[in-house]
Amino acid sequence: MSDMTAFTPIQSLLGGALIGLSAVLLMAFHGRIAGMTGILAGLLPGQEGRGWRLAFLAGAVLAPLLATTLGGIEIPFSSQTPLPWIVVSGLAVGIGTTFGGGCTSGHGICGNARLSRRSILATLIFMLAAGLTVYAIRHGIGGA
Amino acid sequence: MAVPLAFLIGLVFGTGIMISGMANPAKVLNFFDIAGTWDPSLAFVMGGALTVALIGYRIVLRRPRPVLDTCFHLPTRRDIDPALIGGSALFGVGWGIAGFCPGGSIPALGLLRPQAAVFVCAMLAGMAIARRLRARRAAPRPRLS
Numbered sequence: 001m002s003d004m005t006a007f008t009p010i011q012s013l014l015g016g017a018l019i020g021l022s023a024v025l026l027m028a029f030h031g032r033i034a035g036m037t038g039i040l041a042g043l044l045p046g047q048e049g050r051g052w053r054l055a056f057l058a059g060a061v062l063a064p065l066l067a068t069t070l071g072g073i074e075i076p077f078s079s080q081t082p083l084p085w086i087v088v089s090g091l092a093v094g095i096g097t098t099f100g101g102g103c104t105s106g107h108g109i110c111g112n113a114r115l116s117r118r119s120i121l122a123t124l125i126f127m128l129a130a131g132l133t134v135y136a137i138r139h140g141i142g143g144a
Numbered sequence: 145m146a147v148p149l150a151f152l153i154g155l156v157f158g159t160g161i162m163i164s165g166m167a168n169p170a171k172v173l174n175f176f177d178i179a180g181t182w183d184p185s186l187a188f189v190m191g192g193a194l195t196v197a198l199i200g201y202r203i204v205l206r207r208p209r210p211v212l213d214t215c216f217h218l219p220t221r222r223d224i225d226p227a228l229i230g231g232s233a234l235f236g237v238g239w240g241i242a243g244f245c246p247g248g249s250i251p252a253l254g255l256l257r258p259q260a261a262v263f264v265c266a267m268l269a270g271m272a273i274a275r276r277l278r279a280r281r282a283a284p285r286p287r288l289s
Contacts, residue, residue, distance in 0.1 A: 003170040005183045012185040015164025016192025019247075022157035023193070024200030029149050031210030031217050034157065036246035041271060052150035057250060059154020064162045065254035075162055077252065078170035079259040081242040086259055087266045092238025094270020097246060099278070100231025101219075104239075105247035107232070108190065113197035114205075114218070121224060122232040129236025134176035137241070 003080050023110050026056070035106020037097040100126070146212045161251040164189040169243030169252075169259070176240060 023034040030052055039053045067073045081089070097103045100122055102111060107126075111119020165171045165185055174183035209215055239245050244252070244263040252260035 003174070004181045005165070005168065005171040005174050005185075007183050008165055008185050009188050012164045012188035013192040015160045015162070015166070016189035016194075017196045018156055018160030018163065019189070020160075020193035020196025020200065022153050022160060023197045024204060025153045025156065026150070027201060027210065027216065028204045028207075029153070029211045030146060031213040031215060033217070033219070034153075036250060037271075040246060040250075040268065041275075044272070044275070051147045055147045055151040056154035056157070059151040059156075060158035060161070060250045061254040063155045063158030063254065064167060064251050065256070067159075067162060068255060075255055076165065076168050076171070077255050077257055078168060079242065079244075079257070081169070081259070083259070083262055086242045086244070086262050089238045089242035089244065090263045090266025091270040091273070092234050092241065093244065093246065093263075094238075094267040094272075095274040095277075096231045096233070096235030096238055096270075098231065098271050098274035099227045100235050101221075101228060103235060103247060104245045109193045109197055110201075111219070113194055113201050116219065116222075118219075118221060118224065118228055122228055125229060125232040126236035126239065129233045130240035131176045131178075131236075133237045133240025134173055135179065138173075138177055138180055 003078055005076065005078070019105070019109060020113075023105075023113070027110075033106055033110045035102050035110055037101075037103045037106050041098065096126075149212070157247075158251040158254065160193075161248055162254075164192075166248045167252040167255060167260075169248075172243040172245070172248065173240070 026032050026034040039056060042053050043050055064075055068075055102119065102122060107119040107122040112123055161167050166189055171183055171185060174181050175186035205216065242263060246267065249260055249263050253264060
C-alpha cells in the first residue's frame with residue numbers, strides 16, 4: 001500500500017515557522033508552553049485556565065475548517081490505516097504522551113527550543129520508535 | 145484578552161500545521177519511510193519551527209513576565225526518569241502506527257475526516273487511562289519532589 005506524498009520544502013518550512021511563531025506568541029502573552037499534550041491535559045476537570053486552552057484548540061481546528069469550507073482550499077489528507085489500528089494508535093499516543101510529559105509540539109518544538117535535556121532525549125526516543133514502527137509495518141511484518 | 149488572543153494564536157498554530165502538511169498522516173508516515181516512499185518534509189517543518197522558537201524564546205524569556213500573566217509557566221524538571229523514556233517510546237510507536245500526533249490531529253479534525261475524530265477520541269481515552277494509572281501508582285507512596 002504505497003501512499004505517496006509530494007515533497008514540499010517551502011510550504012513545510014513556512015508552516016513550521018508559523019508553528020514556531022504560535023509557540024513564541026503563547027509564551028510572550030500567556031507565559032505557556034504550546035504543547036498539545038499539556039493543553040489537552042489542562043482541560044480535564046479540576047484544572048485552572050480552561051478558557052485560553054479551549055480558545056487555542058478552537059483556533060487550531062477552525063483554521064483548516066475555514067480554509068477548506070470558506071476558502072475552498074484543498075488540504076491533502078490520506079490515511080490508509082484501518083480504524084481499529086487508529087484506535088490502538090490513539091490509545092498508545094494518549095498514554096505515551098501523558099507518561100512522557102509531552103509530544104512533538106511540547107517536547108519536539110518548545111522543549112528543544114529551551115534546550116531542555118528531557119525534551120531532547122524524549123524527541124530522540126519518539127522519533128526512533130516511530131521510525132522503527134513504520135519500518136516494521138511497511139517492510140517488516142508481512143514483507144511489503 | 146487572554147481568551148481571544150489564545151484563539152488567534154491557535155489559528156496561527158492550525159494554519160502552520162495545515163500549510164506544513166502535518167495534518168496529513170500519510171506525509172508524516174512517509175518521513176519515516178526512508179526505505180520506501182520517503183518524503184523529507186517533516187524535517188523542514190521541525191527546522192522552521194525550531195529556528196523561530198529558539199530565537200523567539202530567547203527574546204521573550206528575557207522579559208520579567210509574560211504580557212497577560214504574572215510569571216512564565218515553565219517545566220522545572222531536569223531528571224531523566226523511566227516514565228519519560230517509556231512514555232516517549234510508546235508515543236513513538238503510536239505515532240508510527242497511524243501518523244497522527246496530538247499537534248497534528250487537532251487541526252486535522254477541521255478537515256472533517258472520520259480517521260482524525262477516531263484518533264482524537266482514542267487519544268483522549270488514553271490520556272484519561274494514563275492519569276488513572278499514574279494516580280493509582282502514586283497513591284500508596286506519595287512523591288515529595
